[in-house]
Amino acid sequence: MSCRIADLPVPPRCRELIRTGALVAINHSGGKDSQAMTVLLSRIVPRDRLVAVHAPLGEVEWPGTVEHIEATLPSGVPLIFAPVASGKTLLERVEERGMWPSSKARWCTSDFKAGPIQRELRRYLKAHPRFGGRLVNAMGMRAEESPARARKAPWRRNERMSVAGREVFDWLPVFDLSTEDIFRVIRDAGQSPHWAYAAGMSRLSCSFCILASRADLRRAAQLRPDLYRAYEELERRIGHTLSPSRIPLPELTGVSPAAVRCDDPTGLDRA
Numbered sequence: 001m002s003c004r005i006a007d008l009p010v011p012p013r014c015r016e017l018i019r020t021g022a023l024v025a026i027n028h029s030g031g032k033d034s035q036a037m038t039v040l041l042s043r044i045v046p047r048d049r050l051v052a053v054h055a056p057l058g059e060v061e062w063p064g065t066v067e068h069i070e071a072t073l074p075s076g077v078p079l080i081f082a083p084v085a086s087g088k089t090l091l092e093r094v095e096e097r098g099m100w101p102s103s104k105a106r107w108c109t110s111d112f113k114a115g116p117i118q119r120e121l122r123r124y125l126k127a128h129p130r131f132g133g134r135l136v137n138a139m140g141m142r143a144e145e146s147p148a149r150a151r152k153a154p155w156r157r158n159e160r161m162s163v164a165g166r167e168v169f170d171w172l173p174v175f176d177l178s179t180e181d182i183f184r185v186i187r188d189a190g191q192s193p194h195w196a197y198a199a200g201m202s203r204l205s206c207s208f209c210i211l212a213s214r215a216d217l218r219r220a221a222q223l224r225p226d227l228y229r230a231y232e233e234l235e236r237r238i239g240h241t242l243s244p245s246r247i248p249l250p251e252l253t254g255v256s257p258a259a260v261r262c263d264d265p266t267g268l269d270r271a
């Protein structure tokens with residue numbers, strides 16, 4: 001198992017791009033997969049050719065996410081932020097649309113993460129001509145996460161971004177690693193994952209994600225009661241549920257929004 005980690009498969013074209021000075025961007029959500037990917041990439045890419053990019057989601061992301069990224073990023077690797085251009089929050093957009101995103105219409109990811117990150121990486125490349133417009137865009141998706149993810153290509157040319165003098169490739173460096181591998185990489189690097197994992201969450205993502213398991217939604221409700229109440233009130237106001245099962249949050253989690261008390265082990269959510 002550790003052999004698989006040590007031998008992180010690097011496609012030949014990717015190896016050549018790294019060797020000849022292309023920029024390698026780490027898409028960093030603050031989650032365990034991004035963190036392990038950062039550890040592994042910083043071993044094979046010179047730090048002056050790495051950049052980490054995070055799309056901040058404000059109140060809906062776990063408290064301490066940005067601080068966690070900053071604390072675990074290797075020194076010398078810049079961190080840039082990719083906020084949504086409209087300045088609107090995810091919950092404001094849900095209210096405007098009158099519905100939550102779904103696995104088929106995941107505008108939350110495209111509008112709040114992928115789009116802003118691509119915009120910032122285009123700007124970064126333009127501001128740093130030494131990379132010659134060449135970019136390896138590394139993301140922490142893994143095959144084990146879902147059948148849809150397992151069908152993704154771990155290396156592919158990004159045709160949409162490869163215009164106007166740019167050559168961009170999307171790379172999934174930890175695609176073949178298991179959850180156990182991921183935690184081992186983090187542990188062996190002398191780091192800890194974000195506190196929400198130890199508090200019982202299986203994924204970081206948004207605190208309340210459209211794709212979350214019932215167990216994660218329940219635990220998130222206990223950890224972030226104020227935000228839970230905001231989600232539940234929004235569900236009632238727009239008459240549409242966060243969960244694609246169309247079961248309202250209180251029924252799905254078994255947690256009463258009126259009765260839940262803060263169980264945040266960090267105290268961050270009460271600041």
Ligand code: SF4
Pocket residue numbers: 101106108109112113205206208209210211
């Ligand atoms: S974590 Fe879930 S809710 Fe948040 S942007 Fe991603 S898919 Fe959407």
